[in-house]
Amino acid sequence: xxxxxxxxxxxxxxxxxxGFAAESAxxxxxxxxxxxxxxxxxxxxxxxxxxxALPEAAKTAMPAVPSPPAKVRPNRAITISMFMVIIGVTxxxxxxxxxxxxxxxxxxxxxxxxTGLQNGWAIAGDYMSAASFLGMSGLISLYGIDGxxxxxxxxxxxxxxxxVVAEPCRNAGKFTLGxxxxxxxxxKPVRAVAALSTVTVSLFYLIAQMVGAGKLMQVLLDIPYRxxxxxxxxxxxxxxxxxxxxxxxxxxxxxASLLMTGTVVLAVLVMLxxxxxxxxxxxxxxxxxxxxxxxxMNVLKDALPKPGFDYGQRFMEPGLFLKNPLDQISLGIxxxxxxxxxxxxxMRFFTVPSAKEARKSIxxxxxxxxxxxxxxxxxxxxxxxxxxxxLISSVDKGGNMATLLLAQKLGGGAGSIGGDxxxxxxxxxxxxxxxxxxxxxxxxxxxxxxxxxxxNIIKDGKADQxxxxxxARITSLFVGIAAIIMGLAAEKExxxxxxxxxxxxAASGNFPxxxxxxxxxxxxxxxxxxxxxxxxxxxxxxxxxxxVMTYPQKIADDARKIVTTLEQKQAEGVVLAExxxxxxxxxxxxxxxxxxxTSMVGLKAAIFPLKNPGIVSVPLGLLAAILGALLFRDKRxxxxxxxxEVRQITGLGISKASDH
Amino acid sequence: MAAKQYDWxxxxxxxxxxxxxxxxxxxxFGWWLASSIYYFSLPxxxxxxxxxxxxxxxxxxxxxxxxxxxxxxxAFFVAIYYTKVANSEFDRxxxxxxxxxx
Numbered sequence: 238x239x240x241x242x243x244x245x246x247x248x249x250x251x252x253x254x255x256g257f258a259a260e261s262a263x264x265x266x267x268x269x270x271x272x273x274x275x276x277x278x279x280x281x282x283x284x285x286x287x288x289x290a291l292p293e294a295a296k297t298a299m300p301a302v303p304s305p306p307a308k309v310r311p312n313r314a315i316t317i318s319m320f321m322v323i324i325g326v327t328x329x330x331x332x333x334x335x336x337x338x339x340x341x342x343x344x345x346x347x348x349x350x351x352t353g354l355q356n357g358w359a360i361a362g363d364y365m366s367a368a369s370f371l372g373m374s375g376l377i378s379l380y381g382i383d384g385x386x387x388x389x390x391x392x393x394x395x396x397x398x399x400x401v402v403a404e405p406c407r408n409a410g411k412f413t414l415g416x417x418x419x420x421x422x423x424x425k426p427v428r429a430v431a432a433l434s435t436v437t438v439s440l441f442y443l444i445a446q447m448v449g450a451g452k453l454m455q456v457l458l459d460i461p462y463r464x465x466x467x468x469x470x471x472x473x474x475x476x477x478x479x480x481x482x483x484x485x486x487x488x489x490x491x492x493a494s495l496l497m498t499g500t501v502v503l504a505v506l507v508m509l510x511x512x513x514x515x516x517x518x519x520x521x522x523x524x525x526x527x528x529x530x531x532x533x534m535n536v537l538k539d540a541l542p543k544p545g546f547d548y549g550q551r552f553m554e555p556g557l558f559l560k561n562p563l564d565q566i567s568l569g570i571x572x573x574x575x576x577x578x579x580x581x582x583x584m585r586f587f588t589v590p591s592a593k594e595a596r597k598s599i600x601x602x603x604x605x606x607x608x609x610x611x612x613x614x615x616x617x618x619x620x621x622x623x624x625x626x627x628l629i630s631s632v633d634k635g636g637n638m639a640t641l642l643l644a645q646k647l648g649g650g651a652g653s654i655g656g657d658x659x660x661x662x663x664x665x666x667x668x669x670x671x672x673x674x675x676x677x678x679x680x681x682x683x684x685x686x687x688x689x690x691x692x693n694i695i696k697d698g699k700a701d702q703x704x705x706x707x708x709a710r711i712t713s714l715f716v717g718i719a720a721i722i723m724g725l726a727a728e729k730e731x732x733x734x735x736x737x738x739x740x741x742x743a744a745s746g747n748f749p750x751x752x753x754x755x756x757x758x759x760x761x762x763x764x765x766x767x768x769x770x771x772x773x774x775x776x777x778x779x780x781x782x783x784x785v786m787t788y789p790q791k792i793a794d795d796a797r798k799i800v801t802t803l804e805q806k807q808a809e810g811v812v813l814a815e816x817x818x819x820x821x822x823x824x825x826x827x828x829x830x831x832x833x834x835t836s837m838v839g840l841k842a843a844i845f846p847l848k849n850p851g852i853v854s855v856p857l858g859l860l861a862a863i864l865g866a867l868l869f870r871d872k873r874x875x876x877x878x879x880x881x882e883v884r885q886i887t888g889l890g891i892s893k894a895s896d897h
Numbered sequence: 898m899a900a901k902q903y904d905w906x907x908x909x910x911x912x913x914x915x916x917x918x919x920x921x922x923x924x925x926f927g928w929w930l931a932s933s934i935y936y937f938s939l940p941x942x943x944x945x946x947x948x949x950x951x952x953x954x955x956x957x958x959x960x961x962x963x964x965x966x967x968x969x970x971x972a973f974f975v976a977i978y979y980t981k982v983a984n985s986e987f988d989r990x991x992x993x994x995x996x997x998x999x
Binding site: 382385386389392393395396397399400401515516519520522523549550553554555556559561562563565566568569573593596597599600603604607610611879880882883884886887888889890 | 903905906908909914917918921925926928929932933936937939940941943944945947950951955956957958959961962965966968969972973975976977979980983988991994995998999
């Protein structure tokens with residue numbers, strides 16, 4: 238009864254929001270400054286850097302590009318209908334799943350009834366974000382091979398999960414990170430810390446996704462930021478609160494299939510255009526005048542060509558975007574270990590009945606994920622060749638619109654039916670992608686609060702199934718509301734740091750704790766707690782003093798440079814174009830606003846030189862976990878090692894999620 | 898939960914279990930380490946030995962691009978090889994052991 242009532246309310250609310258969105262958007266002026274807002278998800282460091290890499294001076298020197306449109310303009314009617322189809326289908330799934338969600342195991346682990354194949358698609362759907370789909374191809378289209386190198390990290394993430402995390406966790410765990418960590422430690426404090434870490438990681442990631450989603454919808458459909466954040470928020474809460482893991486899984490499977498379809502079609506169209514010949518494709522890229530000009534003027538900033546220097550070939554060589562090798566190694570550590578410590582990914586292993594199925598699902602996810610990143614490379618280079626980097630960066634400085642622009646072009650061009658349809662489809666894919674990722678995160682955070690904190694700490698594990706499910710549903714509602722509020726508040730914030738942080742905390746806190754729990758006899762309560770706390774806090778502390786934060790003083794300094802350059806031009810008697818005058822006004826305002834300002838923690842400039850803290854915080858977290866365990870030995874935890882080890886290796890006594 | 902109680906320390910001494918454990922450990926951590934070394938050689942070499950990346954291999958395609966592609970091949974290989982070994986060896990040993998104790 239309870240479920241039905243809330244579901245009806247949600248549906249009504251949702252439809253009203255959608256209606257409002259359509260209405261307010263049609264009222265919104267067409268000339269809304271869409272370019273400023275891009276999609277700052279995990280890839281967004283690209284944007285920050287790209288902005289620096291393209292100072293006004295260089296841009297004015299840009300050669301005339303074949304008629305650049307100011308923004309991507311999807312056909313609203315077609316795109317909104319496609320969104321509605323996705324919402325309709327997924328809500329159908331939720332109604333189906335809600336009827337079948339009666340126990341805690343149903344809610345958190347879909348009753349263990351997901352097959353390896355389904356789970357593989359769902360994991361891929363949980364992991365591939367809109368940031369990769371839109372941002373990574375953009376990065377490749379602007380910086381060539383460096384963008385492709387960036388994609389290797391998220392691809393490689395699955396190796397650690399496959400070899401050392403998935404099967405042992407499936408064998409020894411039940412629903413959450415807390416279940417694994419508290420196995421032989423004293424349950425209450427460990428569950429509390431694990432829940433705290435899970436909620437932190439998931440909320441950081443969630444807020445970044447919500448802000449990205451809001452800005453993306455704003456750019457694509459002129460839907461106000463607030464409306465899209467609330468709309469996405471209502472949908473994700475609806476999926477999770479009613480459908481639990483079953484609905485979340487199917488939303489992720491639907492999303493992954495849509496995303497792969499879109500990606501394969503785009504990549505095939507790119508290859509068809511170059512006669513299915515990869516060598517010819519890359520030869521064309523290297524010989525392309527637009528790409529050569531872009532590399533020379535916008536990236537390397539050589540006003541005059543260096544004699545004999547092959548700027549086209551330079552696009553195929555590293556170092557245009559990723560400049561600091563230490564930063565890359567640090568980021569690599571976060572990718573290699575962080576994904577394996579993400580609570581929403583860990584949780585997915587428990588939806589399959591056995592370790593063998595868990596293995597199968599990771600292998601499938603690895604194949605989907607790797608194919609995806611490989612195809613993104615063709616799409617990115619294709620966008621550079623068939624659209625030109627100048628056009629892509631004129632629409633969005635970080636290149637986040639490259640995939641969408643390419644879809645429009647390959648579908649038949651702006652205004653054509655094919656172009657409109659294909660662009661609308663790709664927008665819908667991005668939308669589905671966001672929904673699937675945020676749902677997984679809400680579920681993970683709710684599970685930590687409802688299962689670890691409420692059931693196991695407050696109720697000592699004594700709560701009947703009905704209560705557990707009800708609490709989980711209510712919790713997900715609150716998590717969703719919290720995410721919506723924080724998403725709204727963070728509209729103007731720099732959310733790049735949040736994603737870096739989520740991965741860094743997962744790699745520095747969760748990952749060492751999980752590994753040592755499963756593989757080290759001496760590990761115990763104090764080890765878990767000190768490892769999680771030190772890993773989390775050091776990652777947090779290093780990120781807030783790192784270059785990914787916003788430093789007003791730096792913005793002011795950059796603005797001053799622009800002011801000086803332009804004023805000098807004026808002094809020389811050059812009449813500035815309207816665009817330059819606007820830039821001058823903006824720079825003056827930026828300077829006024831930001832001069833003397835400090836970052837969130839009161840810094841004028843970054844203290845820690847790297848964008849990702851992994852190279853320091855992972856060893857710290859690991860060391861703290863080991864020292865904590867060694868300092869306070871725990872006989873019981875050591876005695877219980879045989880049990881957890883036998884369980885994780887053999888699967889004896891495995892928690893059957895269907896037992897209830 | 899699981900109705901059956903196991904004598905965990907007895908299983909932990911079982912020779913078959915010890916064999917399974919050591920084989921799994923060697924294989925899993927060995928391949929994890931090897932693939933990580935290969936993976937981290939990408940940022941390390943691209944940062945500290947860029948000349949290697951620039952050497953042309955096939956037409957305009959250079960060694961760097963091929964090296965990145967090889968990372969994908971490596972991941973596919975590890976996944977397929979592990980599946981093969983796990984299906985034929987680890988799962989068989991595990992089944993034998995589980996049958997003995999169930």
